[in-house]
Amino acid sequence: MSWRVGTTHRSHYRYGTRALSSYNELRMTPKASERQRVLESELLLEPAAAVFTYRDYWGTVVQSFDVQVPHEALEVVARSVVETSAPAPLPEDGPDWSALRDEDVADRFAELLVPTAYAPFNPNLAGLARGAAEGATPAEAVRRIGELVRSHLRYEAGTTAVTTSALQAWAQGSGVCQDFAHLTVALLRQVGIPARYTSGYLHPKKAAVVGERVSAASHAWVEAWLGRWWPLDPTNGDPVGERHVTVAHGRDYSDVAPFIGIYQGGALLELEVEVVLERLA
Amino acid sequence: MEPVTDLFARYEVGPVWDEMFLESGAARQVASDLHATLRSLSSQDLEDRCAERDRSFRDRGVTFSLAGEERPFPLDPVPRLVSAQEWSVIERGVAQRVRALEAFLADIYGRGQVFADRVVPRRVVATARHFHRAAAGIAPANGVRIHVAGIDLVRDEKGEFRVLEDNVRIPSGVSYVMENRRTMGRIFPELFASHRVRPVADYPAQLLSALEAASPRGRSGAPRVVVLTPGVHNSAYFEHTFLARQMGVELVEGRDLVCRDNVLFMLTTAGEERVDVVYRRVDDDFLDPVQFRSNSILGCAGLVNAARAGNVTIANAVGNGVADDKLVYTYVPALIEYYLGEQPVLPNVATYRLEEPDTLAEVLERIDQLVLKPVDGSGGYGLVIGPHATDEELVTLAAAVKASPRSWIAQEVVGLSTVPTKVGGNLEPRHVDLRPFAVNDGRTVWVVPGGLTRVALPKGSLVVNSSQGGGSKDTWVLADPQSEAPEPATSAPEPILSHSSHPFDAGPQVGPGASNGQEQQQQQARTC
Structure with missing residues (x-):
């Protein structure tokens, strides 16, 4: 039996004074595996930025982007739809x-x-x-x-x-x-x-x-x-x-780390993180 | 006619290889002319030439920072000679080593075939402090990661050159090779007349050419190269300015650079200019706060991903330090055979891996006879020479080694060769090593004919690192006497003085009260 699950991971950073620029890396894209199929994944950024995607040493999908316009807040919304199931049970005679x-x-x-x-x-x-x-x-x-x-x-x-x-x-x-x-x-x-x-x-x-x-x-x-x-x-x-x-x-x-970022500007005032999951099937 | 005072009066050849004298006391053939010239000099002559040397260095600001203090770079007035035949071995051996290490780095940051084929255990690489996973998957434009290498050699009791360590991160010292030559030209012009010394002044041109060849836009696209320095407080700042000036490229600091959409720009008074190749003299850990130390202001945020995206080349590449790891060093002869199908031209020094319990026990047993080195150090820091250590030092050392065998290697003490060196008013034998510099442009590994000879100044000392108070010598590689066409004049050419190395104002400053922030999210889900 498997589930279809929709994930929404929204991060909202608000700065005390405007951030002049920021550099960010996201590790939020679900991983394909024997017990998991990735059907959809998307990323929404505000302010908008070009996203550069690569796989890191561990095989994780990394989305990197930088924001060069002064901004008071940064909003990142990562969405995906995956099909998950339980792993096959371990054999009785596992490794000694x-x-x-x-x-x-x-x-x-x-x-x-x-x-x-x-x-x-x-x-x-x-x-x-x-x-x-x-x-x-x-x-x-x-x-x-x-x-x-x-x-x-x-x-x-x-x-x-x-x-x-x-x-x-x-x-x-x-x-x-x-x-x-x-x-x-x-x-x-x-x-x-x-x-x-x-x-x-x-x-x-x-x-x-x-x-x-x-x-x-x-x-x-x-x-x-x-x-x-x-x-x-x-x-x-x-x-x-x-x-x-x-x-x-x-x-x-x-x-x-799901989100690493470096920014130049005022202190971080507020970080709001919201994860919403929805069973779709 | 014998001189009034013989500079060699107190010269006693020890049990090691002396590069000027045979055991019989006669001068070696390679050094016979030099020996004759030195014999004709008085102490006062030598002093006068040293005074000239000091003036020369002071005038040009050639200094070295030792324990936070700027001092004139210590150059011994007696050159070290290397015959054409000896040099050809060194040249082949160094180039071979660089080719093998290039293949190794490409492999471990790529497919890892060397692990599958069981040549090097994965463990050795995965636990190396300078193995940077952030470098995995970055494919440099022309395949080169080691644009510049400094391979440290020593000469053993039999006169054979051996590799002591590899430096393929940020090897420094080449500016002194060129400055020493310039100064020697001033103080010993007659020796340059009697010896055919191969020139070293080509180095900046060769380096620039290799850096341009590494541009992602190709050599034809008029690539822009910059030298990235941590700034004036770095001990090698002199070299950074020197190389930028000699190559005619900009010297920049992190604040002069900005990445946008994975493209690197340099900020100038005339606006932004795209940069293709960064010859960086900033350590990996400080190079990009997104990937490494988030509080570093010496590098440039986004630089590593700009390289990953193929828009800029970082020279030397990020993550090369794993090849300098002294445990990896023990595998280099095997790597040469594995990747190149060749026998090593230059052997290693006999080295022990301490992860094997039996070896560890044997090493601890005779720790007072061996050299122990931290695997991830450079510049001689942390090194302990057993025969020269106190009992207390050895006890501390043994405890440290037992606590973390992976962090150390042990080597047999090599009786480094000796060379006549000015000590007071005489010449005495002092131990030396040699750091030749190699430049890889992707087609050829070029080894500058010469290199930095470092001298251990205290009598009997084997520690030559300039960061540990060692001196230096000009290394003269003699032209092959069989070769008809001599290379261009060898009397220390004037460097080409290029335009000012730092023509623009500092980049945008971070305003008062502003900060570089780091953003992270704790993973804190619970369950219901």
């Missing part, structure tokens, strides 16, 4: 630890097995991760580590910022999905499971009514390598499926 420790696997995913600024390694975390993985198959360890993260972090918006690391979130015991995802990749990597940070959107309603527009937010979850990429959503523990629209993968948030 020796398969993951294989030199070829370790080399192929080298950059997804090492710490990053957002997902640092730490002896305490390593101990916890090893404890969770003990006696488990890698697939079971992935599930347990997701639970571990969920049991230690309380979801609370406003307690962390875009720059918060997994360690900081861990120390304070709360965060948002970005922090849940960073902590999960850090733990997985510390037991030798390649893990990547995944950015996208999540439809909040399991029983979504076709045609209803629902307010949501940009979401983050994780994929772990178990012979193939296996997604898990540590923030809520739900299986990743039709409700998840995948946009990008990377080592951490910095590889997939």
